[in-house]
Amino acid sequence: MGWFRRLRSTILGSNLDEDVAEETRFHLDERIDEYVKSGMTYEQARLEAQRRLGNLALAREQVRDVDSFRWLGDLGQDVRYALRQLRRNPGFAIAAILTLALGIGATTAVFSVVDAVVLRPLSYADSSQLVMIDEWTPGFDSIPVNGLHFQEWRRTATSFDQIALIGGLNVNVTDSSEPERLPAARVSSELFPLLGVQPQLGRVFLADEEVPGREHVVLISNELWRRRYSADPQIVGRTISIDGVAHQVAGVLPASFHFPKLSDLYPLTIVQDRPQIWKPIALGPEEQTLSGHFDFVSIGRLKAGVSARQAASELDAVQKDFLAQMPKALGSDLRTQVQPLQDRIVGRAKTGLELMLAAVGVVLFIGCVNITNLLLARLSSRRRELAVRSAIGASRWRLTRQMIAESLTLSAVGGACGVLVAYDAIQLILALAPADLPRLDEVQVDARTVIFTLIISTIAGLVIGVSPAWQFGNADAGEAMASGMRSTASRGTGRLRFVLVSAQVALSAVCLILAGLLLHSLVNLLNVDRGFDTNHIMTVGVNPPISRYPTPEKRVAFVRTALDRLKVLPGVIDVAAANMLPLAGEGGNSALSIPGTSAPLFEHALGNIRTVSSDYFRTMGMSLQAGRLFSDADRERQVAVISMSIAKRAWPGEDPVGKRFHFGPRTAPDREVIGVINDVRGVSLEAGPSFSVYVPYWQGFFIATSFAIRTTEDPVTITPAIRVAIRSVDAELPLSALRTMEEVVEGSVAQRRFQTNLVLAFGAVAMLLASLGVYGVMSYAVTQRTTEIGIRLALGAERGAVLRMVLRQALRPIAAGVAAAVPLALGVASWLRSLLFGVSPLDPATITVACLALITAAVLAAYVPARRAANLDPLIALRYE
Amino acid sequence: MMRQKKADALQGTLDLLVLKTLSREPQHGYGIAARIQHITDDMLRVEEGSLYPALHRMEQAGWIAAEWRFTENRRRARIYRLTRAGQKRLSEEEARWDRLLKAVGKVLRFA
Numbered sequence: 001m002g003w004f005r006r007l008r009s010t011i012l013g014s015n016l017d018e019d020v021a022e023e024t025r026f027h028l029d030e031r032i033d034e035y036v037k038s039g040m041t042y043e044q045a046r047l048e049a050q051r052r053l054g055n056l057a058l059a060r061e062q063v064r065d066v067d068s069f070r071w072l073g074d075l076g077q078d079v080r081y082a083l084r085q086l087r088r089n090p091g092f093a094i095a096a097i098l099t100l101a102l103g104i105g106a107t108t109a110v111f112s113v114v115d116a117v118v119l120r121p122l123s124y125a126d127s128s129q130l131v132m133i134d135e136w137t138p139g140f141d142s143i144p145v146n147g148l149h150f151q152e153w154r155r156t157a158t159s160f161d162q163i164a165l166i167g168g169l170n171v172n173v174t175d176s177s178e179p180e181r182l183p184a185a186r187v188s189s190e191l192f193p194l195l196g197v198q199p200q201l202g203r204v205f206l207a208d209e210e211v212p213g214r215e216h217v218v219l220i221s222n223e224l225w226r227r228r229y230s231a232d233p234q235i236v237g238r239t240i241s242i243d244g245v246a247h248q249v250a251g252v253l254p255a256s257f258h259f260p261k262l263s264d265l266y267p268l269t270i271v272q273d274r275p276q277i278w279k280p281i282a283l284g285p286e287e288q289t290l291s292g293h294f295d296f297v298s299i300g301r302l303k304a305g306v307s308a309r310q311a312a313s314e315l316d317a318v319q320k321d322f323l324a325q326m327p328k329a330l331g332s333d334l335r336t337q338v339q340p341l342q343d344r345i346v347g348r349a350k351t352g353l354e355l356m357l358a359a360v361g362v363v364l365f366i367g368c369v370n371i372t373n374l375l376l377a378r379l380s381s382r383r384r385e386l387a388v389r390s391a392i393g394a395s396r397w398r399l400t401r402q403m404i405a406e407s408l409t410l411s412a413v414g415g416a417c418g419v420l421v422a423y424d425a426i427q428l429i430l431a432l433a434p435a436d437l438p439r440l441d442e443v444q445v446d447a448r449t450v451i452f453t454l455i456i457s458t459i460a461g462l463v464i465g466v467s468p469a470w471q472f473g474n475a476d477a478g479e480a481m482a483s484g485m486r487s488t489a490s491r492g493t494g495r496l497r498f499v500l501v502s503a504q505v506a507l508s509a510v511c512l513i514l515a516g517l518l519l520h521s522l523v524n525l526l527n528v529d530r531g532f533d534t535n536h537i538m539t540v541g542v543n544p545p546i547s548r549y550p551t552p553e554k555r556v557a558f559v560r561t562a563l564d565r566l567k568v569l570p571g572v573i574d575v576a577a578a579n580m581l582p583l584a585g586e587g588g589n590s591a592l593s594i595p596g597t598s599a600p601l602f603e604h605a606l607g608n609i610r611t612v613s614s615d616y617f618r619t620m621g622m623s624l625q626a627g628r629l630f631s632d633a634d635r636e637r638q639v640a641v642i643s644m645s646i647a648k649r650a651w652p653g654e655d656p657v658g659k660r661f662h663f664g665p666r667t668a669p670d671r672e673v674i675g676v677i678n679d680v681r682g683v684s685l686e687a688g689p690s691f692s693v694y695v696p697y698w699q700g701f702f703i704a705t706s707f708a709i710r711t712t713e714d715p716v717t718i719t720p721a722i723r724v725a726i727r728s729v730d731a732e733l734p735l736s737a738l739r740t741m742e743e744v745v746e747g748s749v750a751q752r753r754f755q756t757n758l759v760l761a762f763g764a765v766a767m768l769l770a771s772l773g774v775y776g777v778m779s780y781a782v783t784q785r786t787t788e789i790g791i792r793l794a795l796g797a798e799r800g801a802v803l804r805m806v807l808r809q810a811l812r813p814i815a816a817g818v819a820a821a822v823p824l825a826l827g828v829a830s831w832l833r834s835l836l837f838g839v840s841p842l843d844p845a846t847i848t849v850a851c852l853a854l855i856t857a858a859v860l861a862a863y864v865p866a867r868r869a870a871n872l873d874p875l876i877a878l879r880y881e
Numbered sequence: 882m883m884r885q886k887k888a889d890a891l892q893g894t895l896d897l898l899v900l901k902t903l904s905r906e907p908q909h910g911y912g913i914a915a916r917i918q919h920i921t922d923d924m925l926r927v928e929e930g931s932l933y934p935a936l937h938r939m940e941q942a943g944w945i946a947a948e949w950r951f952t953e954n955r956r957r958a959r960i961y962r963l964t965r966a967g968q969k970r971l972s973e974e975e976a977r978w979d980r981l982l983k984a985v986g987k988v989l990r991f992a
Contacts, residue, residue, distance in 0.1 A: 020933070023910060023959045027929060030911040030956075053929045 028053060078405035085406060092378065093410075096371045099769075100414025100460060103364035105421025108453045110360045110758075112422070113429055114353045115452070116443040118346045123258055123442065125196025126301075130341040131308050132265065133163065133298040133315065135334065142337050145298040148288045152318055153298075154190075159311035163300035164191035165281055168262040170704065172545045172734055173277070174241045177228060181543050181734040184242075185262065185275035186282075192219075194301050195257075201225075202236035202251025205280045215282035218247045222255040224276040242277065244547020253278070260345045264438045265297050299341060312338040345438050351834055352755040355514070358828075359762040362511050364456070366504045366769045368463045373773055375407065375468040376497050377780045400469045407465025408458070415457025419450065432757070434750030467496055497777050498813045504773045505817025505858060506824065508766035512850035513825040514832065515763035517839055518756040520846050524838035525749055531680035531689065532582050533621030534741040536573075538715035539581050540722060541706040541736035548732075552700030558729060559697060559705055563613060565725040566709055571718050574710040576619035578612040579702035581741075582682045583748045590663035592693070594650060595670060607646060607663060607693040608682060611702040616694070617641070617677055619710050627657035627675035630696050634674075638699075641675040643692040663693070671695070685748055686837055708741070715740050755835070767854055770817075771861035778810045778865040789869050790877025803870040810862030818851050895927070895935050896944075897978055900963060900971040903945060907962035909952070910936055936961060944970045 028049050035045035086093040121127045134142035135149065150165045157163065165188040173180045192204040200222065209215055218240070220229075229235050239246045261274050287295070302311055315336040323334045379386075386399060423445055433440055542562075549555045559577045566575040592607045614631045617624065626647075630639050640661075647656040660670045679689030697705070707726075711718055719738050726735060739747070746753075782789070789802060829841030839846065902913050913936075914927040939945045944967030950960045963971070 019959070022957065023933065026909065026956055026958045027911045030915075033954075034915075 024053070075405065078402055079409050081402065082406040082409040086410070089378070092374055096374065096410050096464075097414045097417060099367040099371060100411055100457075101417035101421050103360075103367040104411075104415050104418030104453060104457055104460060105425050106762075107357075107360045107364045107456055108418060108422035108449060109425030109429055110353075110357050111452050111456075112426055112445060112449045113433070113440075113443050114357045115448060117437065117439045118350050118353055120442070120448075122342050122345070123256070127342065128340070129161075129302045129304070130195075131300050131302055131311065131338050132341050132344045133300055133311075134337040134339070135294060135319070136337045137334055143294045145296045146289075146294045147283045147296055149319070149322060150188075150296065150298055151283075151288070152322070153315055154188075156318055157311070157314055159303060159306045159314045160300040161303055162190040162194040163298055164188045164194050166191065166262070166265075166297040166299065167281055167295055168275070168297075170543050171242050171277055172244075172543055173228075174244070174732065179732050179734045180228070181736060182224070182276045183262075183273040184277040184279065185259075186279045188281050191299070194299065197253065197257050199251035200254040201233070202249070204251060205278075209280035210282050212282040212284065215280040216245060216247045217250040217280065218242065219251045219253055219278040220249060221253055221274070221276045221278075222257070225252045242279075243545040247279070258439070258442060260438060262297065264345050264348075300338070308338040308340065312336050349437055349751065351832060352751070355832060355835065356755060356758050356762075359511055359514070359759045359766075362507045363762050363766050363769065364460065365463065366507055366766050366773070368460050369500045369504050370769055370773045370776065371407075371410070371464045372467055373497055373500055373776050373780075375403075375464065376471065377776070379468050379471060380784075403469035404462070404465045407468070408461035411457045411461030411464060414460070415453050418457065419445075419453050422449065422453065429758075432754060434747075434754050437751055437754070467500070471496065497780075501770075501773050501777050502813040502817040502820065504770040505814050505854065506820040508763070508770040509818050509821030509851055509854045510825045510828060511759070511763040511766040512854055513821065513847050514828060515756070515760040516846040516850045517829055517832070517836055517841065517843060518752075518759055520839045520843065521835065521837040522749065522752055522756045525685050525752065526745070528681065528685055528838070530582070530685065530745070531622060531678050531682075532741075533710075534745050535621075536711050536713075536715050537619070537741035538709045538711065538719065538722065538738060539706055539741060539744060540709075540726070540738045541584075541704060542726065542733050543704045544730070544733065546703065548730075555702065555705075556698045556700055559613070562707065562726055562729045565728060566707060566722065569709075569718060569721050569725060571711050571713050572709055573712060574615055574619040576613050576616035576708045577697055577705055578610055578616055578708065579697070579705055580610060581706045581708055581744070582620070582680055583684065583744050584706065590693075592646070592650065592661050592663050594659075594661050606691055607642075608690045609663065610682075610692055610694050611697040611699070612694050613697050616708070619708050620680075622680065623678050625676040625678055626655070627673070629675050629677075632698075634696060636699065638669050638671045639674045639696070640671045641677050641694040642673050643689065644676055644679045645689045646691045646693065647673075647676050649691065685745070706736075752835075767857050770854070771857045774810060774814065774858045775861040775864060777813075778806065778862045779868075781809060782806060782865045782869045785869070786872065786877050789872055790874045793872060794874040794878065799870040802872075803866050806866035806869045807859065807862055810866070811859070814855060814858045814862075818855060821851070822847060894978075895931060896939060897971070897974040898925070898927070899932075899935060899939065900944065900967055900974060903961055903963045904968065904971055907960050909958040909960050911958075913961070939967070942970075943967075 028046075031049035031052065032042070032045045035048055036042055040048065122130065124130060133145060133153070135145055136142050145165065147165065150163070154163055154165075167186040169184050169186065171182055171184040173182055187205070188210060189205040189207045192199070197204075199219065202219070204219065205217065209217060220235075225231060225235060232238075235249050236251060238249050240249060241247070259274060263273075281296075300311070302308065312335070315338070319334045319336060426443060426445060430440065430443060544555050544558050549558060563575050563577055566572060590607050590609055614629060616622075617629055625644055627641075629641060642650075642656065650656070650661065651659055656673045656676055659673045661673070662668065662670045677692075677694065680692060681687065682690035682692055707722075709715065709718075709722060722738060723735060726733065792802060793799070825847065826841060829836070833841060898917050899913055902908060902916050908916065910929075910932055914929065914932055917925055917927050936945065936947075940947055940961070944964060945961045946964050947959050947961045949957055952958045
């Protein structure tokens with residue numbers, strides 16, 4: 001009770017004082033009464049009572065002294081004093097607050113992205129128990145899940161509460177509105193209960209809807225429901241046509257439900273986006289073979305207390321049984337990998353984001369050090385104030401606290417402005433961020449962000465204030481008084497300032513070196529030998545639905561007609577079709593077996609099968625290395641063109657042309673290699689060349705198809721004509737976005753470019769701030785030495801010598817900083833190895849360029865005050881004091 | 882710090898007087914001073930300058946508690962009363978005082 005009242009009175013100000021005043025007043029009144037009773041006049045009584053009470057103010061002060069919350073009151077006093085100090089130096093205050101607001105704002109913004117993407121648990125019930133399950137074989141490492149294996153796991157595994165199977169696909173939705181091609185997923189009935197998701201309308205799937213024939217129901221995403229069906233509350237029970245087959249809408253998922261993009265779960269998927277349509281997964285007989293169709297993603301919820309490792313070893317026992325049942329030739333081992341779902345989703349983006357956070361933190365730190373340097377400079381001129389305060393009894397602790405209070409006040413104001421900056425900065429980051437950064441739609445400013453800002457502001461305040469406070473508190477009052485009005489910096493302050501500048505230079509050099517390495521990687525990546533052209537090529541994808549194109553013949557006929565219509569468009573040089581163009585995803589992989597060899601299937605070369613038209617190679621600018629390309633004349637001959645990489649792997653040291661191999665179903669005929677084509681980075685620029693097998697599209701096994709159109713002019717100009725041409729073949733067919741091949745390449749490096757740009761920007765800001773730091777410290781040093789320099793000049797020192805002298809003084813901390821930066825950068829870069837491409841963390845060119853850039857900027861910054869020193873008028877300089 | 886040292890010798894006695902007074906009945910500051918003066922036939926006069934800081938300090942120590950009340954002549958006064966911790970403190974102080982008296986008595990008798 002007592003403490004609460006005291007705390008309140010301290011915070012609210014004078015409540016305690018009032019209590020004391022009223023109590024004293026009461027005492028006086030009683031005393032006066034007593035005296036009046038004993039015969040004094042009222043006036044006499046009042047005077048006597050006053051006299052006897054003595055020094056009222058002193059008594060009050062003593063009462064206040066015993067208040068245990070006094071420090072809080074003092075803190076208020078410190079803060080008020082600090083605010084007064086800031087008002088007295090508006091230039092300094094504005095510069096410092098602006099630096100802090102931008103630094104804290106940027107750090108907060110990057111933090112909220114890192115928080116949403118990496119740190120925050122997935123937005124599912126008890127998401128720490130969610131895991132992703134992969135199959136594992138020595139030949140391929142992890143591969144997607146086989147449907148039959150999953151069914152066995154589901155039946156027997158006791159480590160999980162539930163496990164679910166997911167497969168991606170693209171579907172065409174046709175009903176009253178415009179036909180649309182949408183990302184979709186087939187899922188087992190466990191998925192939604194497992195994630196703890198309740199539908200907003202309707203119901204989730206039932207277990208018996210996994211039976212083929214009963215699977216014609218769908219759940220739709222909230223977004224699709226609002227956009228396409230204008231949030232129709234009667235949607236449940238309605239029939240919509242999916243790939244030409246009627247499906248009943250079973251329910252609508254809530255807006256809060258975020259499912260990761262399937263491509264974040266598995267790069268080996270043809271579906272790049274978040275599913276909008278969900279269907280029960282009814283596995284066909286061909287999807288339930290023991291050793292084929294590793295096509296699915298499996299998510300499980302671990303039972304409480306079961307570790308991922310335990311779950312994996314349980315599944316491995318099941319896998320061992322499968323292995324025993326499989327033909328011996330299939331493989332030597334089969335296991336599972338169980339990994340937290342969150343690690344899987346954010347794994348690839350994590351290092352890059354952490355780097356961004358570190359970089360922006362460095363910028364903030366360098367900014368703080370600049371403010372520290374300003375404070376230290378001001379400190380020297382406040383020595384007299386400090387001396388006086390110390391002489392009249394302020395303790396060292398009190399003076400130290402005063403400085404800390406000043407810097408914390410600064411950082412609090414800066415942090416408050418920083419939150420506003422962060423708000424805009426987050427929008428900016430979201431606008432710039434690549435679409436393939438996972439969980440980006442979960443970024444928001446919330447309590448966590450604000451708490452982070454609070455913490456970072458406090459840290460910034462301490463960073464700013466600690467060294468001035470130490471200097472302030474440690475200063476010798478006597479010495480300060482003796483030095484009187486002359487505001488000379490103490491030796492300690494001067495040295496400290498140079499150390500701080502070295503730290504700034506070192507950190508910004510590290511930032512610049514890393515930014516340089518990233519930039520170098522990006523340039524390497526864009527210049528890597530892709531194996532295909534990007535100039536003047538437009539691409540578009542279509543998905544002829546099975547319902548209207550049930551047979552391979554119909555699909556082939558569609559592609560053939562479309563190719564013919566596109567070929568005759570004005571400005572078109574070449575047209576090609578392919579089931580999947582480079583960088584559009586992984587596509588279908590098949591193990592290739594060579595007749596007559598006995599290597600286990602899982603250890604065979606894995607071929608990325610692409611069904612293409614004969615003009616594909618010419619259109620994409622690829623070059624034949626041996627043999628010939630296929631042409632229409634090959635008709636049904638089982639021919640294939642293979643990439644160099646496969647040729648080297650399957651027939652090392654031999655001429656592959658004329659060799660035969662086999663892939664796909666056992667019944668499929670062997671194929672003959674007729675040609676070898678150059679390697680292409682078909683899946684991603686980072687991954688090495690894909691093992692590609694090209695077969696003629698007219699032999700039929702493809703569903704989706706893409707067209708590549710090479711033009712004489714800017715390909716964007718014929719976009720409308722392309723649309724019209726394909727619509728003229730089938731008006732109901734939805735087209736994917738038309739993108740030039742250059743856009744496709746650019747899109748594939750978007751995440752890397754984003755990281756590089758941000759780190760580069762932070763590096764540049766760090767360099768600028770460090771230069772400002774050098775400038776500030778040198779300016780101050782020159783001002784301090786004005787008299788000395790004046791004397792030197794008066795005694796005949798050359799101006800050039802003075803210039804050199806000042807620059808030399810500046811060069812020492814710069815050189816020390818750069819020297820410290822190099823080993824530091826090496827350490828950090830090896831942590832970032834996964835982000836580098838084609839450049840070693842030790843790359844001497846990058847390190848040299850970054851260091852030189854920084855040294856140049858820093859020396860230029862020092863040159864300004866150095867020149868001022870050299871141009872001093874000795875007469876004015878000597879009168880300066 | 883200085884204050885702390887003095888507290889042992891002088892304020893200890895004042896504390897004892899105040900606590901003992903309050904053990905009879907709750908009382909305001911003026912009343913405490915008046916009572917001590919009255920009982921000792923004006924021998925001991927409590928200085929207001931030390932009384933109020935002492936009251937405040939003892940309140941913080943939790944030996945006494947205070948609340949605002951109206952007195953019989955309709956004035957608002959801060960009335961202090963002894964708490965349980967104060968009672969304990971009082972008996973300790975009394976014991977200490979007894980020991981001191983005995984010690985001083987011995988010196989006077991035998992020295």
